[in-house]
Amino acid sequence: DGGITQSPKYLFRKEGQNVTLSCEQNLNHDAMYWYRQDPGQGLRLIYYSQIVNDFQKGDIAEGYSVSREKKESFPLTVTSAQKNPTAFYLCASSQTAEAFFGQGTRLTVV
Amino acid sequence: AQKVTQAQTEISVVEKEDVTLDCVYETRDTTYYLFWYKQPPSGELVFLIRRNSFDEQNEISGRYSWNFQKSTSSFNFTITASQVVDSAVYFCALSRGWGGANNLFFGTGTRLTVIP
Numbered sequence: 001d002g003g004i005t006q007s008p009k010y011l012f013r014k015e016g017q018n019v020t021l022s023c024e025q026n027l028n029h030d031a032m033y034w035y036r037q038d039p040g041q042g043l044r045l046i047y048y049s050q051i052v053n054d055f056q057k058g059d060i061a062e063g064y065s066v067s068r069e070k071k072e073s074f075p076l077t078v079t080s081a082q083k084n085p086t087a088f089y090l091c092a093s094s095q096t097a098e099a100f101f102g103q104g105t106r107l108t109v110v
Numbered sequence: 111a112q113k114v115t116q117a118q119t120e121i122s123v124v125e126k127e128d129v130t131l132d133c134v135y136e137t138r139d140t141t142y143y144l145f146w147y148k149q150p151p152s153g154e155l156v157f158l159i160r161r162n163s164f165d166e167q168n169e170i171s172g173r174y175s176w177n178f179q180k181s182t183s184s185f186n187f188t189i190t191a192s193q194v195v196d197s198a199v200y201f202c203a204l205s206r207g208w209g210g211a212n213n214l215f216f217g218t219g220t221r222l223t224v225i226p
Contacts, residue, residue, distance in 0.1 A: 033211045042114070042201060042216030043155075050210070058212065090155065092211050097143050098160055099211035104153040 003027065006091050006102035013078070013085065013109050021076045021105045023091035030095060032074035036060060037088040037104075046089075049074055078107065085109050112137050114204050116217035123192050124225050131187045131220045133202030139163075143205040144178065144185045149219070150198045161185065192224045 004025045013019045025032065031050045035043040045058030049068040063082025068074055074093075078085045086109045092099040113136040123129045135144065146158040159169065161178050169176050173190045189196055199219045206213040 031210045031212070040119070040218060042203075042218045043214075044216075045212060045214070048210075048212040050212075056212070088153065090153075092155075094210045097205060097210065098145070098157050099155075099214065100157065101147075101155040106153075 004091055004093055004100060004102035006089075006105050008105060009103065011105055011107045013107060015109055016080045018077055018079050019107065021078070021089055021091075021107070023074045023076065023102060024072055025074075025091075025093045025100075025102075026072060027093055027095070027100065028071070029093035029100075030071070031093060032068070033092040033094070033099065034058075034064070034066065034074070034076045035090045035092065037090060043090060046076065112139075112204055112206060112215040114202050114215050114217035116200075116202055116220050118220045119218070120221045120223070122223045122225060125194060126191050128188060128190050129192055129222065131189075131200050131202075131222065133185045133187065133217060135183050135185065135202070135204045137183075137204060137206070139206055145203040145205065145214070146176065146185075146187050147201045147203065148198045149201065155201065158187075189222075192222075194224050194226050197222060197224045 007022045033048040034046040044060050047066040049055035065077045089105045091102045115134045142163045144161045147155040166178050175188045177186045199221045201219045202217045204215045
C-alpha cells in the first residue's frame with residue numbers, strides 16, 4: 001500500500017542527546033514536511049523540502065536539522081539545542097495541495 | 111496574516127446525534143484552500159476535504175457535510191448521525207494560495223467524543 005511510514009512510533013531521549021526520526025514515503029511525492037504537535041495546539045511547521053537536496057526552514061526550525069538525499073526519505077534530527085523537544089512529530093508529503101500524513105513519532109525526553 | 115480559529119475545544123455527543131464543528135478563518139489572500147483533517151487516536155492526520163476559495167458550494171459525503179461561507183469566513187463541518195468511530199480530534203486548516211503543506215495554517219483542533 002502507498003503511504004508514509006514514520007519510525008519509531010515512540011522514542012525516548014536523554015537530555016543532551018541527538019535523535020533522528022525517520023520518514024519514508026512511497027507516494028512518489030516531490031514535497032515532504034515535518035510538523036510538531038503539542039497538546040491542545042495545532043500543527044507547527046519545522047522544515048519542508050520541495051525537491052531532493054533542497055529544504056527550507058519552517059516556523060520553528062531552531063534545534064532541528066533535516067536532510068533530503070532521496071526523494072523517498074526525509075529524516076528529522078532533534079538536536080540537543082532544542083530546549084523543549086518532548087512532542088508528537090508528524091511527517092507529511094504532498095504533490096498538489098493536499099498533504100498526506102504519517103502516523104507520527106512521540107518523542108519524550110527523560 | 112493567516113489564522114484559523116476552532117473555538118470548540120471539546121465536544122461530547124451521544125451516538126446518533128448530529129454535531130457541527132466550527133471553523134473561522136482569517137486571510138487577506140483571494141486564493142486559498144480550506145481543509146478538514148481527522149486525527150484518530152492512532153495519531154495520523156486523515157485528509158477529509160479540500161475547498162478552494164472560489165467554490166462555495168456545500169458538499170456532502172455520506173454522513174459528512176461541509177458549509178463554506180466566505181461572507182462569514184467560516185468552513186463548518188457537520189457529522190450526521192454520529193458514530194463512536196467518529197471520535198477523534200478534527201483540524202481545520204487554511205492554505206495560502208495554491209501552495210503545498212508548507213503554507214498550511216492549522217487551527218488548534220476540536221476533540222469530538224461520541225458516547226455509545
